[in-house]
Amino acid sequence: MLNITMFSKADSVKGQGVGSAYQELMRLLRTHWQDEFNVQVNRYGRAAISHYHTVNPMFYLSTFMPNRGRKIGYVHFLPETLAGSLKLPRPFQAIFNRYLIAFYKRMDHIVVVNPTFIPKLEAYGIPRTDVTYIPNFVSKRDFYEMTPAKRTRLRKQYGYDQQRFMIIGTGQIQDRKGVPDFIRLAKQNPDIQFVWAGGFSFGRITDGYQALKKVVDNPPANLSFPGIVDREKLVDYYNMADLFLLPSYNELFPMSVLEAFSCGTPVLLRNLELYRAIIDGYYQPAADVVDMQRQIEHLRRDPQALKQLHDQAVLASKDYSEARLAQIWHDFYRQQAKEGAR
Template structure:
């Protein structure tokens, strides 16, 4: 049995995809491999593999000085340039944090990325060794995110102040510039006949890039735009189900958990058509180049809702591809391979 020590503070701040990804992974491994993997949490003790999910400074010191740590694995949830538009710090502090992030990754024996595009970024932009980077995609459990019955879907709408015949657009994520929240707000202003709901808040507080501007809209939104705030994860399935379209207008991402959650709930997904999506979910979503494109799609689907049925089918297919069974096997093979290589 392999000992895997999970080092994480991902759930200490609500409303982050990192926390969702961490919880899904530990639940998966404990469910599938109780006799093969001994999962431990935040123990500064010897282990076959120490898996760092977050970049807390005590973890960095442990990675540098801990002699019996086994193989050190770093989970790459973001890169230095993806922080732009998320948090806003004084320039020297921002530069220092980005430098620290790269040093943390370099202290690892191996890195895991959730998108193959970011493996290329690490190699070409930051000089990491490609042989020490593995791509393993995110996933979500179908027991948590699934298609609800029509009565339950309508009940979810009623609980959120929506009518049965409303055309509903859902956005999910922290309220920050990088997430494309400006376009989401403008779309709501441009389409008063469509209901928009954004689930997420200010997880980084006042250091969120554009905080004052977004907080003003958050406190006084257009009549057809609802900010639901940070929603407990066990209540998110109802939000995906009540929506006609899940829209994520982000300018840069890794592999958002919200996309997989929407797929699993069989809700059509519309995304800003970023290159990184082409490598993982090409043809599974409604592609929009910019806000004008999103605008056209919304008009089209509101007038012809049956056209969304093809994207329901695509959501189902994508959800099946990123299944628990397949991803669980990838993680077991990965861990076993690392230990075998170290023993050699």
């Protein structure tokens, strides 16, 4: 039995992807490998592997304690990816950035959810040989495609028009997620129902909070903000929608995209380099908000194009299946345990 300790506060803030990724991994390990891995959470006893999911100061201090075993760091963000997420005073931001890299350098090995982060970590002085790419995933038990009849009932239940074309976005309400562009598109298309499921997970320090809060409190008639939606209810929103739109300017490997894929929801994304590295061919890219408008008009008029995107979403969900990732994590932990025993 391999003793693994997870260090995480990822589920203490609702409505953010780091928490979703952590919950998925915990469930996967307990479902597939409970006979091989003894997984504990935030315990400071002896462990063969200590896997750090968040960068809390107490966790950093624990890396100096004995019996931590092989220290694994999960990189969900870098200093440059925090721009547009949190608005901190410049001196505090600089201090946090230095702390973040110092935390990663305390690790024996790093896991990234997107391969484009590997050269960036190298630039911070972390050897490429100490970094492994393992993508995110979601469970089909939680996110799945529903029947047309069920989707019709859900729209009635949630109070959305059955006949309207419906576009959904999910995640934190912040500038980095491209929410201002989502709002602009809603205003340009008053006959389309737009829904953004998410909220201000970090409150007033969220970048763009003041301007975005005004729209959330008084949105256009065709734009709905249901707030932070529990994960077990998010599957309803993906299935009600005709199209998933995430206009983010900066991402790693957003859980929301995988959730949409798993539900068979066609996906439209800003054409970022990191997407091309991991999910190229599975989504419709758009260069900017003008291109997004063009793509929305095209997909709305062409059911066959929308159906093709649906089929690509289904293929993507198979590529990032729970079964495949379960084996990858099993092999990774076993290899790291061997490295730590040398």
